[in-house]
Amino acid sequence: MPRKSPGHRTTSRKKQHVDITLTKDVRFRGKTTGLERLEFVHNALPELNFDEIDTGTRFLDKELSIPLMVSCMTGGYRGAQAINRDLAAVCESAHIALGVGSQRQALEESQYHRTFSVVREAAPTIPIVGNIGAAEVARMKDPSAALKLAELVGADAFTVHLNPLQEFLQPEGNPAFRGVLAGIAMLVRSLPIPVIVKEIGSGLSPDVIRRLLDAGVRIIDVAGAGGTSWAGVEALRRTDPGIAERFWDWGIPTARALADAAALRSEGRQMTLIASGGIVSGLDTARCIALGADMTASARPLLGALHRRGRKGLRALIEDWSNDIRGVMFLTGSARISDLRSAKLVTYRDL
Template sequence: MISDRKLEHLLICKNYDVNYKDKTTGFEDIELIHKALPEVHKEEIDISTEVFGKKLESPLFITAITGGHAAAKEINKELAIVAEDKKIGLGLGSQRAAIVNPDLIDTYDVVREYAPSTLVLGNIGAPQSDLAEKAVEILDSDILAIHLNPLQEAIQPEGDVDARGYIDSIAEICKSVDVPVMAKETGTGISGEDAIALQKAGVSFIDVEGAGGTSWAAVETYRADDRYMGELFWDWGIPTAVSTVEVVNSVDIPVISSGGIRSGLDAAKAIALGADAVGMALPALKGAYEGQKSLVDMVERFNESLRIAMFLVGAYNIEELKNSNLIIKGETKNWLEARGFDTKAYAKR
């Protein structure tokens, strides 16, 4: 059953090491240029942003995590309370389970009960165009996310490996719902070429969700009887920093950088690379299990470390941070230059 699988995913993410082994996000190769004369007052730094008319107090999104099992209701409630209080975006896991089994709807719509005004993102799979309108209705979502997870499907014992017609289905979803649509990967990144195709299909946002954080090949490895394929593809994907640069330089729609983001410093680097916002999933899930204080502490640490990074580069707001100078080095530089991107353009802007 779908709900059983969702519970397995939650418990595995909570209890096992599901991080990439040898591949990193690439943010260790991004160096922001320190300003000894920042000429800003740290307490006046504005980290707020606006997404489709909704003012968010931070560029942090809690990206798609959970739903579809009774155990997820309390987690989503905890996440919603904090998202509403801190005015940050909140994404949920795939809603297919609730559409197939209406008894599970309350594991999702509990979010709107406790987060009536902040930005909420619904979620369906790319081939599920027939579920799009119902998904938006269940959550009263502001944005509908379409998740792309070919690696997970390939490793998953019950995975759907027929990926034909994804672009046509995404285009149909964009036309059928009355909210903006976001395309998001689930931990293996999006290339510049795929980003262009997604924008042409009509999506309004792209969440790169790159490699270096949670590996869904790892999650599915723990579920499989034969672990060979999961172990083999554990580190597959485009590092988050690389994917962020590729997508930002290929499309002209807002980009969320996620996948292994663990601090406001990571976020500052992602935004300086051109992202409009950042997402975190696993730290929020673990925080939800630990309770409200842990979640609040996580968000506050994120916001404060972002402010410090902005102070040190002399940026008063997110737009100024996006124009900060930085150096791209190491494997990230090698990857990007091999793909034809000019890494020196970021050094003096």
């Protein structure tokens, strides 16, 4: 038997991730995002007409219809081309941003480059974000590989995902995180586009965010716990799920991670904050904006909508979320997204 290339292993893992997240229940079990406990104070005197509400925002110097991005998911295997083309076409028509999945496979071989490059063809105007994992960044000596990956998708920004839980639980994982921060600092210094750093569902703590900001990162995606559990995905991939089962609910809930990140601004630290991890409605997006986010992102719920109901279904879901946001803005007297930022959130259950 010929030895399988590293590229082959990445390819089949990326396909398994999509298949498992679409067909199995990989949500956190004993933990939620915490967002569902937060309610807006109802404003019975909004003093504004519904049709005056503007849900638009700017992200990466481009206009979006709502503060939403389809979070980084896929690429690098045969079936990913159709998924990325569909996601890109819907994002383009809905005027929201799109991230591609880890481009590691494209570093290893050129076979599936089109699964990534197809996004810019289908979405010429929206913000598109490239993606690579922490372990790859730790090994990068210079920015040349990252530059090529960013060019492949015509990226407006380049994301590094921090996934220590996933790397440690994957049988073929690479939990070699020494040098990641220096690699990120090198990319920040060398790339002509902004670097985004995200988790993948275990959240970023204030301490980690401080270190990222000190390294020059200006866009942070907390990607907290309460949505897709990557320990859960690994539990379903492994023949010996025990350890992955025990880490199923590991991580900082999205609402906590976001509130703590936003609080860093009172130390004078500036950043663009993206909230993700378990965002399942426009109400969640609105709650995140009120908690201090500039943008939100969602992965599995949107991929699921595309898988089950096609482009039209995904478009309809984004429209639902957009209407949720507009509704919250009307009922809190917020004409603009910037007004929503100062809307009050409470937990009535505590009263």
